[in-house]
Amino acid sequence: MRRLGFSIPGDLGIMGFDNTEVAHLLDLTTIDYxxxxxxxxxxxxxxxxxxxxxxxxxxxxxxxxxxxxxxxISLLAALLLVLSYVVSCNLNKKNTSSKSMDDVSFFGTY
Structure with a gap:
């Protein structure tokens, strides 16, 4: 992206979901799970x-x-995206039978 003239985080925000050593080395904002x-x-x-x-x-x-x-601004947008995902997961929990709740719970409690 930098070769195309974009600056990070000025023009473009990048976020990961794994918090690996590479994310640490690249100063990549990420979700640790x-x-x-x-x-x-x-x-x-x-x-x-x-x-x-x-x-x-x-x-x-x-x-x-x-x-x-x-x-x-990118961080706020990322947090809103994560929040909307959490809300949709919670709505799915309410709309599923108790037998399939184990499948939903596998992904975590928010």
Missing amino acids: PVVQQAENAFSILQNRWNNTNNGLNTLSYKLVERKSLNA
């Missing part, structure tokens, strides 16, 4: 289905890691 707990939830869901049980899942928490790839 608990991959290990997400995998544990996936395994628990499989165990629950296999054993016909309903054991609880880990509550997942997501964290915004602010770096230098977003300006204030």
Whole structure:
């Protein structure tokens, strides 16, 4: 993008969703999420289905890691986008049967 004359974050904001070492090196604003707990939830869901049980899942928490790839306006837009996703997930939870709630909960509690 810089070769095309765009400045980051002046003209264009970039945000990731993984908080890897590369994101840190590039000063990329990103969302940090608990991959290990997400995998544990996936395994628990499989165990629950296999054993016909309903054991609880880990509550997942997501964290915004602010770096230098977003300006204030881009950051606000990104947060609004994440918020709209969270609201739609919560609406989907209300419109699903209790049996499929495990599938939705796998992605986290907001």
